Amino acid sequence: MNVDGPDLEDRYRRVLRLLPGYYRAHWEDDMVAAYLDSRVTGDEDEDDYVFEFGRPAWPEIASVAALAARLYLGGAGSPRRYFAWGQAVRRAVLAVVLVHAVQGLTDLTLLAWRRHQAGWLPAPLAGPVTGTWPVVLQDIDCAWIVIFLALVLGYHRAARAVAALAVAADLVAMLQVQSAGIMVRPLAWWSIWFLLGLAPVLAMAAFHADAPPTGRRSWLLAMPCYYLLVPVPVMVIQATGNQAWLPDSAGLGCLVVSLACLVHAPRALSRSHQRADSGVWSLALTLLAAVAGAWRVVSLGSYLRDPHLINVSLTELFILAVAVALVAPDAVAQITPPPHPRPR
Amino acid sequence: MTGQAFFVLTALADRPRHGYGIVREVAELSQGRVGLKIGGLYGVLDRLAGEGLIEPDREEAHEGRLRRYYRLTSEGRRALAEEGELRAATARVARARLGLAGGEAAG
Numbered sequence: 446m447n448v449d450g451p452d453l454e455d456r457y458r459r460v461l462r463l464l465p466g467y468y469r470a471h472w473e474d475d476m477v478a479a480y481l482d483s484r485v486t487g488d489e490d491e492d493d494y495v496f497e498f499g500r501p502a503w504p505e506i507a508s509v510a511a512l513a514a515r516l517y518l519g520g521a522g523s524p525r526r527y528f529a530w531g532q533a534v535r536r537a538v539l540a541v542v543l544v545h546a547v548q549g550l551t552d553l554t555l556l557a558w559r560r561h562q563a564g565w566l567p568a569p570l571a572g573p574v575t576g577t578w579p580v581v582l583q584d585i586d587c588a589w590i591v592i593f594l595a596l597v598l599g600y601h602r603a604a605r606a607v608a609a610l611a612v613a614a615d616l617v618a619m620l621q622v623q624s625a626g627i628m629v630r631p632l633a634w635w636s637i638w639f640l641l642g643l644a645p646v647l648a649m650a651a652f653h654a655d656a657p658p659t660g661r662r663s664w665l666l667a668m669p670c671y672y673l674l675v676p677v678p679v680m681v682i683q684a685t686g687n688q689a690w691l692p693d694s695a696g697l698g699c700l701v702v703s704l705a706c707l708v709h710a711p712r713a714l715s716r717s718h719q720r721a722d723s724g725v726w727s728l729a730l731t732l733l734a735a736v737a738g739a740w741r742v743v744s745l746g747s748y749l750r751d752p753h754l755i756n757v758s759l760t761e762l763f764i765l766a767v768a769v770a771l772v773a774p775d776a777v778a779q780i781t782p783p784p785h786p787r788p789r
Numbered sequence: 790m791t792g793q794a795f796f797v798l799t800a801l802a803d804r805p806r807h808g809y810g811i812v813r814e815v816a817e818l819s820q821g822r823v824g825l826k827i828g829g830l831y832g833v834l835d836r837l838a839g840e841g842l843i844e845p846d847r848e849e850a851h852e853g854r855l856r857r858y859y860r861l862t863s864e865g866r867r868a869l870a871e872e873g874e875l876r877a878a879t880a881r882v883a884r885a886r887l888g889l890a891g892g893e894a895a896g
Contacts, residue, residue, distance in 0.1 A: 472831050478854040479808030479827045485852075508828030515832060522839045654791060655836065 520655025533728035545589035601652040636743040706768035713775035724779030734769035805846035805860040
């Protein structure tokens with residue numbers, strides 16, 4: 446035994462700190478014993494060396510990290526706060542994927558509009574997409590429709606696989622654009638790719654075997670509702686030549702999340718409703734507000750030379766901050782452990 | 790029931806085993822095709838314990854470490870028997886459809 450520094454057992458215990466405290470209290474000693482058993486070779490000298498200098502293997506660390514993700518983003522049977530985190534992340538992921546899917550629907554609408562333009566309709570503002578990589582990016586938008594439907598209908602593994610492909614294709618397209626030297630403000634582009642592409646795909650780990658089924662009907666209904674309430678009015682405003690009144694995508698994201706927070710605020714502020722589900726929605730909206738706010742901030746670089754647009758963007762951020770402040774206390778209450786009863 | 794859970798319950802069907810004992814037994818049962826990681830194993834054990842299908846049997850000291858053994862509950866035995874029957878029936882139908890020996894006529 447090495448008395449001067451950590452040995453293999455200490456290193457395994459350090460890795461297991463990734464797991465929530467309640468889980469470690471129950472399983473840690475048992476897991477450490479199993480890990481150490483798995484390293485025994487039967488050769489005394491070799492075992493002494495391994496137990497003193499050996500390190501946990503990367504696949505072992507990865508399996509603990511996967512277990513930690515499943516426990517922190519809890520499903521049925523998890524402690525209340527971890528279940529709340531799991532439900533909130535699942536809803537936030539569904540909301541982001543919904544926005545991507547509706548963007549795909551919008552792309553398809555514009556395609557159909559251009560090809561079969563009715564005489565009474567004005568031409569769409571956005572011109573046809575040309576060039577290999579813009580077409581690839583548009584196809585990726587359409588793939589999100591499949592990902593959204595797969596997530597809602599419970600085909601989680603298929604959704605994760607297609608989403609990973611979509612994000613990887615997005616990555617290749619962006620690398621191509623950057624290597625061609627035509628990417629303006631790469632930091633903003635990569636930040637947005639992380640926020641709206643990679644992070645939601647990683648967060649799909651919340652859709653594990655213990656996750657309760659998604660409310661299929663509500664989420665399936667959300668797609669046409671969101672399409673009619675956001676992209677259709679946007680397309681109408683653009684087609685009628687009033688696009689100067691429209692916020693950009695990041696601003697639109699801030700306003701949509703702010704509106705959702707305001708709609709939910711009466712429930713979040715009320716004490717008479719069933720707290721659990723309201724708190725989960727408050728937490729999901731707080732996560733979405735963080736994403737929308739970060740998106741707005743990283744996009745500000747586009748307007749550095751236009752004080753008016755900077756002011757508009759800061760106003761959008763202010764509206765978002767006020768709206769999320771209405772639901773954030775409910776979200777915090779949901780993930781705060783209940784106080785221990787005071788001893789008499 | 791997931792494939793991993795089925796293998797873990799099967800590993801515990803004849804006698805109680807400790808964590809690493811289950812990993813070795815699953816590898817043997819699956820002829821090396823299922824390599825359970827310890828992290829994955831304890832995810833499965835936690836779920837099975839939560840569903841009341843397994844329970845702790847005893848603890849034994851071994852080379853300075855405390856090994857905890859697990860066994861099937863009566864509910865676990867029933868669940869394993871049902872799942873085993875379902876998988877065997879599916880395998881019989883598959884063999885029949887492939888025209889292999891040991892299959893049964895599918896209706």
